[in-house]
Amino acid sequence: MSEVIVVTSGKGGVGKTTVTANIGCGLAMLGYKVVLIDADTGLRNLDVVLGMENRIVFDLTDVIEEKCRLRQALIKDRRIEELFLLPTAQTKDKSAVTAKDMQDVCGQLREHFDYVIIDSPAGIEQGFQSAVAGAEKAIVVTAAEVAAVRDADRVVGLLDSLAEIRDPKLIINRLRVHMVQRGDMMSLEDMHDILGLELLGVIPDDESVVVATNRGEPVVTSENSISGRAFKNIVRRMLGESVPLMNLDHREGVFNRLRKIIGLG
Amino acid sequence: MLDFLARLLGRECPGSKNVAKERLRLVLVHDRADVSPQLLQLLKNDMVEVISKYIEIDEKGLDVTLERDDNQVALVANIPVKKMKRVAGNLA
Numbered sequence: 001m002s003e004v005i006v007v008t009s010g011k012g013g014v015g016k017t018t019v020t021a022n023i024g025c026g027l028a029m030l031g032y033k034v035v036l037i038d039a040d041t042g043l044r045n046l047d048v049v050l051g052m053e054n055r056i057v058f059d060l061t062d063v064i065e066e067k068c069r070l071r072q073a074l075i076k077d078r079r080i081e082e083l084f085l086l087p088t089a090q091t092k093d094k095s096a097v098t099a100k101d102m103q104d105v106c107g108q109l110r111e112h113f114d115y116v117i118i119d120s121p122a123g124i125e126q127g128f129q130s131a132v133a134g135a136e137k138a139i140v141v142t143a144a145e146v147a148a149v150r151d152a153d154r155v156v157g158l159l160d161s162l163a164e165i166r167d168p169k170l171i172i173n174r175l176r177v178h179m180v181q182r183g184d185m186m187s188l189e190d191m192h193d194i195l196g197l198e199l200l201g202v203i204p205d206d207e208s209v210v211v212a213t214n215r216g217e218p219v220v221t222s223e224n225s226i227s228g229r230a231f232k233n234i235v236r237r238m239l240g241e242s243v244p245l246m247n248l249d250h251r252e253g254v255f256n257r258l259r260k261i262i263g264l265g
Numbered sequence: 266m267l268d269f270l271a272r273l274l275g276r277e278c279p280g281s282k283n284v285a286k287e288r289l290r291l292v293l294v295h296d297r298a299d300v301s302p303q304l305l306q307l308l309k310n311d312m313v314e315v316i317s318k319y320i321e322i323d324e325k326g327l328d329v330t331l332e333r334d335d336n337q338v339a340l341v342a343n344i345p346v347k348k349m350k351r352v353a354g355n356l357a
C-alpha cells in the first residue's frame with residue numbers, strides 16, 4: 001500500500017522543501033521505501049537540502065521527454081537506505097511538467113515505493129497544479145502569520161477543487177515559542193480554530209535547521225535538536241501513532257517557577 | 266501586586282496575536298465566499314435604498330456581514346427599524 005503525498009503552502013519560504021526532506025528522511029530511516037519528487041522546476045532546492053546536488057545526471061523533465069528511463073533519473077541517498085530523489089530541471093520553467101506528466105510519473109513510482117512525496121512550488125499556478133495532480137494526500141505547511149495562513153486556506157480550497165484532496169494535514173513551521181508566550185504570535189489552538197485542519201505537528205524556529213541545510217543533512221538525521229525531534233514525531237503521526245505534542249517551552253527559569261507559584265503555569 | 270505580576274508574566278494577552286486572529290477571520294470569510302468588503306458595502310447601499318421604500322430604517326445601526334459556520338457562509342443583516350411606512354404607493 002503506497003501513498004502519494006504533496007507538500008504545499010501557497011506562500012513561499014515557509015518550509016515546504018525542509019518539511020519534504022525531513023519527513024522523507026524520517027520515513028526512510030524507519031525502513032520505508034521513499035522517493036521525493038522535486039516539483040519546483042526552475043528553482044530546484046530539494047537536491048541541495050538533501051546534499052545530492054553534485055550527483056544529478058538526469059531529471060524529471062528528461063524522463064518526460066523520454067531522454068532517459070525513470071529509474072535512471074532517481075538518485076539514491078548515500079546514508080539512508082531506501083531514500084531516493086527525483087530531481088527536476090533548474091534551467092527550464094514550470095511548463096515543462098504538466099499535470100498529466102505528474103500523474104504518469106507518480107503512477108509508476110507508487111508501484112515501487114511505500115511513499116512518494118512531492119515538494120510543490122510556491123504559488124497556485126501551473127507548477128502547483130501539476131505538483132498536486134498526481135497526489136492523493138496533502139500536507140499544508142504554514143507559519144503562524146496572517147499572510148501565510150491566508151495563503152494556506154486558499155490552497156486548502158484548491159486542493160479540494162483541483163485534486164479532490166479533502167482532508168489535508170497541517171504542519172506549523174518556524175513557531176517562535178517566546179513570541180507565542182508574550183501574545184505576539186498565534187498559538188496552535190488559534191491556528192486550529194481558524195483553518196480547521198488536523199494538526200500533524202509543529203516545528204519550532206530552530207537554528208539547527210539552517211545548520212543542517214548548510215551541511216546538506218536534514219535535521220531529522222541528527223540526534224539532539226528539538227526540530228529534529230519534532231520531525232520524528234511528525235513521522236510517527238503519519239504512521240498512525242498518537243504522539244502528544246512536544247513541550248516546546250524550555251525556559252524552566254525563575255519566570256516559570258513564578259508562574260506556577262501564582263497559578264498561571 | 267499579583268495583578269501586576271500576572272500581566273508581567275503574560276496571562277492577559279496584550280500582544281498582537283489577537284489582532285492577527287481577528288483580521289484573519291474576517292479576511293478568510295471574504296476570501297472563501299469570494300466577496301470583498303467593498304462589494305459588501307455596495308450591497309449595503311442598495312439594500313438601504315430598497316428597504317427605505319418600505320420601512321424607515323436606522324442607517325447608522327445597519328450591520329451587514331458574512332458569517333461562516335463550518336462549510337456554510339451566510340449573509341447576515343441586522344437592520345434597526347424606526348417605523349413602517351405607508352407602502353401602497355410604492356407597491357403600485
Ligand SMILES: Nc1ncnc2c1ncn2[C@@H]1O[C@H](COP(=O)(O)OP(=O)(O)O)[C@@H](O)[C@H]1O
Nearest residue numbers: 012013014015016017018174203204205206209
Ligand atoms: N523550523 C525552521 N527553523 C529555522 N529555519 C527554517 C525552518 N524551516 C525552514 N527554515 C529555513 O527557511 C528557509 C525557507 O525554507 P524552505 O524549506 O526552502 O521553504 P519553501 O520550500 O517553502 O520555500 C530556508 O532557509 C530554511 O532553512
Ligand SMILES: [Mg+2]
Nearest residue numbers: 016017040045
Ligand atoms: Mg521550496
